[in-house]
Amino acid sequence: MAIDSETRKWFERHFEGNVKFDEPMSRHTSFRVGGPADVFILPRTVEELIMLIDYTQNRKMPCRIIGDGTNILVKDKGIRGVVAVMTRGLKKISHAGMESGHAIVTAMAGARMNALCRYAIENGFSGMNFALGIPGTVGGGIMVNAGTSHGSIADILDSIVVLLPNGKTETILRKNLDYSYRNLVMNGETVSTCQGDPLVLEGNFHLRRSDPDRLKNEADEILKKRNKSQPSSHSAGCFFKNPGSGKTAGELIDLAGLKGEKIGDARVSEKHANFIINTGSATANEIIDLMTLVQRKVLEIFNITLEPEVKIVG
Ligand SMILES: Cc1cc2nc3c(=O)[nH]c(=O)nc-3n(C[C@H](O)[C@H](O)[C@H](O)COP(=O)(O)OP(=O)(O)OC[C@H]3O[C@@H](n4cnc5c(N)ncnc54)[C@H](O)[C@@H]3O)c2cc1C
Missing domain, CATH: 3.30.43.10 (Uridine Diphospho-n-acetylenolpyruvylglucosamine Reductase, domain 2)
Structure with a gap:
């Protein structure tokens, strides 16, 4: 254009x-x-x-x-x-209310998820540790329902603030948000960005009072485990969503013998089969071709269609 x-x-x-x-x-x-x-x-x-x-x-x-x-x-x-x-100025984090051991922590969409986790630990609020080590922003995490085996954004969200087409903002309660595994579907009138998503300005998270030292020890354990199991090369995290039940996407890809498979500089990680990594100067086309190859082989062998978790844009 x-x-x-x-x-x-x-x-x-x-x-x-x-x-x-x-x-x-x-x-x-x-x-x-x-x-x-x-x-x-x-x-x-x-x-x-x-x-x-x-x-x-x-x-x-x-x-x-x-x-x-x-x-x-x-x-x-x-x-x-x-x-x-959203990451230049829209990243303030604050909290309010400590009724009966609960607090609402508010983070603007451009705040880093890890900054939010650290804020919760330092202020003695539990509930956020599941998200430690997940890169990206609060806005991205809200849109994709970021999570791990310990929990996901939908579990601790109280409400979100979105921009309306008339330039005003609206708070939408969690109970009115249709969350599922790594997905948020929104109905109602909001500003629709070109991809049809609402524009998220901030998230309010419902956390519980806890001991900062206990939270810190728990955080160290979670991060140690994460660092052991994930490759450090350039990637977008897990490439495919886990299919409904049974084996994870990583297990299926591994069993299909695809660890180490590559096209150009795009490669299926040897460390974690659900990571496609850029080992040097991969192109998007190479990554998409490798994605298609993995999907085809897993479908042939297990009759399961792997759906990308990563959003392909452009
Ligand atoms: C090494 C690595 C490990 C990872 N591990 C995990 C993990 O354990 N669990 C997990 O869930 N994910 C994981 N991810 C994926 C990713 O970090 C998360 O999905 C993260 O929440 C995305 O945030 P982001 O700010 O980068 O979003 P982006 O990638 O920038 O955007 C994601 C989507 O949200 C939309 N979006 C972003 N902000 C807004 C907004 N304010 N309003 C409206 N739409 C918006 C974008 O248009 C896009 O469609 C990992 C990624 C990497 C690289």
């Missing part, structure tokens, strides 16, 4: 120092792959974000909101329109 000079000037005037054009998404994704975004913006305030949404919606310009890019695979041709990243 060609950005004309008037549009370019508007972005430069309103997002001075926080806008880039033709910005390679490989710089903003944990896979380290992906072609350019036409316009790449780091809004610093909610007001800037509202102005951006207003401008792009009036011009029917696609606008995609991302966090840390740790759960997306951007195609080699890149992303048309605007990509807005």
